[in-house]
Amino acid sequence: MTSGGDAPGMNPAVRAVVRAGIYYGCDVFAVYEGYTGLVEGGDLLKKMGWEDVRSYLSEGGTNIGTARCKEFRQREGRLTAAYNMVINGIDALIVCGGDGSLTGADLFRSEWPSLIEELVSSGKLTTKEVEPYKNLTIVGLVGSIDNDMSSTDATIGAFSSLERISEMVDYIDATAKSHSRAFVVEVMGRHCGWLGLMSGLSTGADFIFIPERPPKAGKWQDDLKKVCSRHRNKGKRKTTVIVAEGAIDDELNPITSEDVKKVLVDLGLDTRITTLGHVQRGGTAVAYDRMLATLQGVEAVRAVLETTPDTPSPMIGILENKIVRQPLVEAVKLTKSVADAIESKNFNKAMNLRDSSFEEAYNQYLATSIHDDESQLLPEGERLNIGIVHVGASSSGLNAATRAAALYCISKGHKLYGIQNGFSGLIELGNLKELNWLDVEGWHNKGGWGV
Numbered sequence: 001m002t003s004g005g006d007a008p009g010m011n012p013a014v015r016a017v018v019r020a021g022i023y024y025g026c027d028v029f030a031v032y033e034g035y036t037g038l039v040e041g042g043d044l045l046k047k048m049g050w051e052d053v054r055s056y057l058s059e060g061g062t063n064i065g066t067a068r069c070k071e072f073r074q075r076e077g078r079l080t081a082a083y084n085m086v087i088n089g090i091d092a093l094i095v096c097g098g099d100g101s102l103t104g105a106d107l108f109r110s111e112w113p114s115l116i117e118e119l120v121s122s123g124k125l126t127t128k129e130v131e132p133y134k135n136l137t138i139v140g141l142v143g144s145i146d147n148d149m150s151s152t153d154a155t156i157g158a159f160s161s162l163e164r165i166s167e168m169v170d171y172i173d174a175t176a177k178s179h180s181r182a183f184v185v186e187v188m189g190r191h192c193g194w195l196g197l198m199s200g201l202s203t204g205a206d207f208i209f210i211p212e213r214p215p216k217a218g219k220w221q222d223d224l225k226k227v228c229s230r231h232r233n234k235g236k237r238k239t240t241v242i243v244a245e246g247a248i249d250d251e252l253n254p255i256t257s258e259d260v261k262k263v264l265v266d267l268g269l270d271t272r273i274t275t276l277g278h279v280q281r282g283g284t285a286v287a288y289d290r291m292l293a294t295l296q297g298v299e300a301v302r303a304v305l306e307t308t309p310d311t312p313s314p315m316i317g318i319l320e321n322k323i324v325r326q327p328l329v330e331a332v333k334l335t336k337s338v339a340d341a342i343e344s345k346n347f348n349k350a351m352n353l354r355d356s357s358f359e360e361a362y363n364q365y366l367a368t369s370i371h372d373d374e375s376q377l378l379p380e381g382e383r384l385n386i387g388i389v390h391v392g393a394s395s396s397g398l399n400a401a402t403r404a405a406a407l408y409c410i411s412k413g414h415k416l417y418g419i420q421n422g423f424s425g426l427i428e429l430g431n432l433k434e435l436n437w438l439d440v441e442g443w444h445n446k447g448g449w450g451v
């Protein structure tokens with residue numbers, strides 16, 4: 001089943017589950033339209049063959065449909081769902097969705113014995129019919145563009161969405177640069193700032209607003225102006241500000257794209273708002289999500305086969321590039337504690353709870369966007385002259401890495417020299433070029449090596 005908001009990679013996940021299930025000797029059913037499929041049953045439960053998922057790897061959205069199903073939130077709905085599962089011979093459920101869908105799945109599992117009992121006592125099913133269905137096995141796959149689930153580094157769809165946002169900001173940059181305009185780009189993510197942070201990092205945005213690190217109420221307007229005018233004074237022709245849809249200030253007041261636009265207009269910048277909306281969920285999955293969904297889909301089937309009534313429901317995650325099984329309930333609980341930390345204004349805790357690299361990524365974003373010209377500078381004696389050299393075949397990302405290194409060096413007072421012509425540049429004098437702030441402007445998305 002796919003449930004909640006669709007995400008690129010859900011189809012590859014379904015394909016992997018269907019094929020791995022068949023490979024391991026299971027009968028595999030697709031539950032169409034999320035939990036609605038379980039509640040309504042009938043044609044919405046369909047046995048799948050190997051061929052039924054052909055071409056799913058490269059298709060966006062979810063072909064088996066998804067929904068937000070009110071009935072499943074009620075015990076009555078879950079009772080009908082249990083009935084439909086038993087009469088179709090289904091004894092395990094793999095749910096690909098966000099924390100809501102996985103919470104529902106775990107509740108369903110914990111209630112299962114009492115639901116079965118009720119189906120027998122009400123005469124809908126006989127003791128013999130329910131005999132093989134004493135327990136329900138649940139496995140969670142996290143499909144969401146928001147990357148808001150704790151205990152996993154990436155959710156299925158998040159990197160595709162990030163890619164889409166970065167592409168769209170690149171497109172917007174053309175107009176921004178041509179007209180010397182400012183753009184406020186609003187991105188999705190519900191209450192999670194991962195898409196906002198990572199797209200800020202990937203597009204070299206001048207400023208970002210994310211819920212986990214809210215700016216000071218009543219002061220952020222001046223800070224935004226300071227940073228944007230500093231960048232303009234350095235010769236930058238465009239201004240990009242990313243606003244996560246859940247952005248707030250440290251008093252928990254929402255910060256909207258309109259609020260941000262007003263500040264930029266006040267600064268004298270010709271400003272437009274682009275709300276990216278559902279293009280962020282559209283299109284085919286990037287290779288990373290296809291790979292993640294496939295590896296995790298296979299692992300989900302294995303987990304179904306290995307789970308016993310005593311094992312906590314697993315959620316399939318990825319940690320430091322390894323596919324892992326995590327206790328689903330714990331992961332959901334941890335995810336909810338981020339929202340609680342924000343609610344109680346404990347923003348440091350919220351940053352730490354996100355995932356191991358969230359805070360680090362935020363600091364690296366700051367280091368490469370130079371929010372402050374002076375405060376990071378090291379004393380004269382500690383400043384270095386550093387060379388950066390590229391040797392071997394060029395690959396994408398070299399300029400982005402050089403830009404990041406240069407901006408970091410500048411913020412600390414080091415000098416970064418680009419060395420031309422590989423190692424031979426070290427031998428021949430005159431191949432050094434000091435990289436200044438404006439030299440690396442726009443290198444976050446330029447191919448080749450600008451040095």
Ligand SMILES: Nc1ncnc2c1ncn2[C@@H]1O[C@H](COP(=O)(O)OP(=O)(O)O)[C@@H](O)[C@H]1O
Nearest residue numbers: 004005035068069072073097098099100101104
């Ligand atoms: N606490 C719950 N109990 C039962 N079902 C739930 C619960 N939370 C969510 N669901 C089911 O999962 C569906 C998707 O949840 P939702 O929160 O909208 O999306 P997501 O899974 O992306 O977080 C809901 O429409 C509902 O059918």
Ligand SMILES: O=P(O)(O)OC[C@H]1O[C@](O)(COP(=O)(O)O)[C@@H](O)[C@@H]1O
Nearest residue numbers: 004005098143144145146188189190
């Ligand atoms: O498509 P809808 O119903 O307008 O929902 C929009 C929400 O869904 C998302 O795109 C994905 O969220 P979920 O994965 O939790 O469903 C959020 O970023 C956004 O807030």
